[in-house]
Amino acid sequence: MPELPEVETVRRTLAPAIGAVVASAWDSGMGLHVHRKPPRKKLRALVGATITGVRRHGKYLLVDLDRDRTLLVHLGMTGRLLIAAPAAPRAKHTHLVLELRDGRSLRFVDARRFGQLDVIEREREREHPALAELGPDPLTHGIDVAALHRRARARTTTLKAFVLDQRVLAGVGNIYASEALWRAKLRPTTRSNKLTAAQAARLADAIHEVLRHALDHGGTSLRDFVDAAGTEGENADYLWVYGRAGEPCSRCGTRIRRIVLQGRATYFCPTCQTP
DNA sequence: ATCACGACCTGGAGGC
DNA sequence: TGCCTCCAGGTCGTGA
Numbered sequence: 001m002p003e004l005p006e007v008e009t010v011r012r013t014l015a016p017a018i019g020a021v022v023a024s025a026w027d028s029g030m031g032l033h034v035h036r037k038p039p040r041k042k043l044r045a046l047v048g049a050t051i052t053g054v055r056r057h058g059k060y061l062l063v064d065l066d067r068d069r070t071l072l073v074h075l076g077m078t079g080r081l082l083i084a085a086p087a088a089p090r091a092k093h094t095h096l097v098l099e100l101r102d103g104r105s106l107r108f109v110d111a112r113r114f115g116q117l118d119v120i121e122r123e124r125e126r127e128h129p130a131l132a133e134l135g136p137d138p139l140t141h142g143i144d145v146a147a148l149h150r151r152a153r154a155r156t157t158t159l160k161a162f163v164l165d166q167r168v169l170a171g172v173g174n175i176y177a178s179e180a181l182w183r184a185k186l187r188p189t190t191r192s193n194k195l196t197a198a199q200a201a202r203l204a205d206a207i208h209e210v211l212r213h214a215l216d217h218g219g220t221s222l223r224d225f226v227d228a229a230g231t232e233g234e235n236a237d238y239l240w241v242y243g244r245a246g247e248p249c250s251r252c253g254t255r256i257r258r259i260v261l262q263g264r265a266t267y268f269c270p271t272c273q274t275p
Numbered sequence: 276a277t278c279a280c281g282a283c284c285t286g287g288a289g290g291c
Numbered sequence: 292t293g294c295c296t297c298c299a300g301g302t303c304g305t306g307a
Contacts (some may be wrong), residue, residue, distance in 0.1 A: 003300055034283055034303060059301080076301055079284080093285080112284045114301055130302095157278065166302085173300050222300065223287075242300095262279055265299085 002059060002075040004139065004171030005214035006233065010081055013175035013228035014063070017083050018053055020100040022046045022065070028095040033076065033116045038096060045069065046098065051106075057172025058134050062125070063106075070122045071098075072130065076114030078224045082107045111224070134170040138207055139215070145171065149200035152192040159195070160188035160261045162208070172207060175220055175242045178208040178267045181190045182241045187273040188266045189259070191222050213238065241267040 002010070025046055027038035049065035056062065061081065063071040073081055086103035096108035096117055108117060120128050136144070151168055152159075162168060163177045172180065181188050184206035186199060195203070219225055221235030222243070226232055240250060245258035250268035259266050 006300070006306065031283090033301090074301080076284095079301095110284095111286065112299090114284070116302085155277080161278080164301095175300055205293095220300070225300070263281080264301095 001080065001196055002057060002077075002219075002225060003173030003176050003214075004137070004211050005176070005235065006219035007056055007059050007061060007075065008215055009219040009227045009233060010075070011054050011061055013231075014054045014061075014081065014083065014106075017051050017063075017100070017104075017106055017228075019051065020102055020104065020106075021050050022048065022098050024099045026097045026099075027117075027162065030095060030113065032095060032110070032113050033074070038117050040121055043096070043098075043117075046071065046119065051177045053100070056140075057131060057137055058166055059173070060134075062131060062168075064122065068122050070120050070125060072116070072118040072120055072125075072128065073108065074116035074130065076110060076112060076116065077110065078112045079110040079115035080224070080226055082109065082226075082230060083228050131263050133167050135166060135168045136158070138172070140210055143208060145197075145201050145204045148204055149195060149197055151255040152195040152200060155192045157192055158188060158261055159186055159190045159192050159203075160264075160266055162192040163203070164264075169207065171211070174264050174266075175222075175239065176207070176210050176214065178242045179210045179240055182268060182273060183210055185273055187275045188261060188268050190275060241269065243267070 025043040027040055027043055031037050031155050049067050051065055053064045061073040084105045084107050091109050093111045094107055094109045098106040160177055163172050184202040214235040217235040220235040221232035222236055242257050244256045249256055252272045254269050254271035255265055259271050
């Protein structure tokens with residue numbers, strides 16, 4: 001579900017929560033993200049704190065509060081971070097509720113529990129294991145083509161896996177990896193060490209364009225994704241290859257193919273994405 | 276160190 | 292209606 005454009009859409013729609021004060025904290029106690037339980041004690045320390053802003057790095061949301069505290073949220077595959085109206089019924093699979101003094105609440109709902117929650121000290125956030133190794137965010141920092149090329153040359157993995165590596169660029173996921181490679185006319189199975197400088201420039205441009213375009217359409221909602229207000233994104237209508245196996249490539253008419261790379265569905269055009 | 280795989284979960288879709 | 296299998300926007304731990 002949530003890649004950079006979706007998470008950024010959530011970030012923007014969380015703006016109405018800024019200035020609200022946390023009245024109480026509740027968590028489900030269930031394990032999230034490979035047995036890690038919600039940090040109950042640290043969540044309780046948020047009671048009385050004011051939400052001062054919401055940032056994002058790659059697919060991670062950083063809800064800033066005063067007292068030097070930041071709520072770290074990763075949506076995993078099915079996670080939703082919602083601003084709920086007063087007295088709204090608690091949805092199934094709700095794992096965190098921060099009641100706000102004005103009656104609304106901030107809720108984290110995640111059916112598959114692949115999401116992550118933590119409370120960290122803002123001063124030391126770069127030391128957090130989830131954030132420590134993240135590469136630059138393509139939309140907020142831009143993409144350094146020379147650095148991208150250098151990194152690609154040093155690896156032998158597929159371009160698809162390279163683009164998905166959050167240490168290289170933070171925020172590209174399975175949908176936009178396929179989309180960007182199609183746009184750059186590069187085959188997902190090509191080894192990254194074969195990337196030329198010109199191709200690296202094309203790839204950087206394609207990644208930026210694909211993410212920007214998706215963000216402009218409120219993200220891609222295939223099944224679960226909604227913003228903080230519960231609204232779906234429109235970008236699913238604009239995908240070039242993802243989920244379109246058997247349909248004609250919009251550039252050359254060849255049937256789009258689906259393959260599996262490292263266990264993930266990968267879509268490409270066998271004609272115009274050169275090996 | 277790098278690479279590719281399986282595990283972690285629930286639910287929806289489609290076949291019978 | 293039910294049961295079964297397959298699939299899903301992510302990340303992490305393992306063993307080669």
